[in-house]
Amino acid sequence: xxxxxxxxxxxxxxxxxxxxxxxxxxxxxxxxxxxxxxxxxxxxxxxxxxxxxxxxxxxxxxxxxxxxxxxxxxxxxxxxxxxxxxxxxxxxxxxxxxxxxxxxxxxxxxxxxxxxxxxxxxxxx
Numbered sequence: 001x002x003x004x005x006x007x008x009x010x011x012x013x014x015x016x017x018x019x020x021x022x023x024x025x026x027x028x029x030x031x032x033x034x035x036x037x038x039x040x041x042x043x044x045x046x047x048x049x050x051x052x053x054x055x056x057x058x059x060x061x062x063x064x065x066x067x068x069x070x071x072x073x074x075x076x077x078x079x080x081x082x083x084x085x086x087x088x089x090x091x092x093x094x095x096x097x098x099x100x101x102x103x104x105x106x107x108x109x110x111x112x113x114x115x116x117x118x119x120x121x122x123x124x125x
Contacts (some may be wrong), residue, residue: 002027002035002037003035003036004027004033004034004035005033005034005035005106005108007031007033007106008106008107009102009103009104009105009106009107010102010105010106010107010109010110010115010118011102011103012107013103015031015032015033015103015104015106016031016101016103016104017030017031017104018030018031018032018045018080018081018082018101018104019045019079019080019081019082022072022073022075022079022081024080024081024082025042025082026038026040026042026082031082031104031106032044032045032082032104032105032106032109033106034106034108040084040086040087041084041085041086041108041109041111041112042082042083042084043082043084043085043105043106043107043108043109044082044083044084044085044088044100044105044106044109044113044118045080045081045082045083045100045101045102045104045105046080046081046082046083046088046097046098046099046100046101047078047079047080047098047099047100047101047123048063048075048076048077048078048079048080048081048098049077049096049098049099050077051096052091052096052097052098053075053076053077055091055094055096056087056091059087059090061087063075063081064076080101080104083098085108085109085111085112085113086112088100088109088112088113089112089113089117092113092117092121097117097121098121099121099122099123100118100121100122100123101122101123102118102119102122102123105118
């Protein structure tokens with residue numbers, strides 16, 4: 001059985017939901033929970049933008065095209081999604097990072113992304 005890490009966000013409080021529509025997260029539980037088996041560290045609760053979705057597709061991870069066989073509806077601007085921390089950092093370095101919901105971003109994201117960067121990209125920043 002896979003054991004989840006503690007559900008704590010980057011602010012040090014209880015991890016809040018990221019999205020149930022579309023259903024997101026490594027565990028598809030609506031939260032950016034993680035564990036040792038989550039090699040991609042799907043820990044950043046990101047708010048999709050057209051610019052970020054185009055960038056992600058360009059670098060080889062098409063998040064906008066529906067994949068019914070994987071029960072994936074495809075993402076649209078405004079959708080929230082548990083994004084891989086390294087992809088978020090890569091997008092940030094390229095100047096097209098999406099906004100972040102800090103209360104729904106797992107503290108393990110801090111292993112890849114500095115808190116200051118996450119705060120700069122916070123929804124209310």
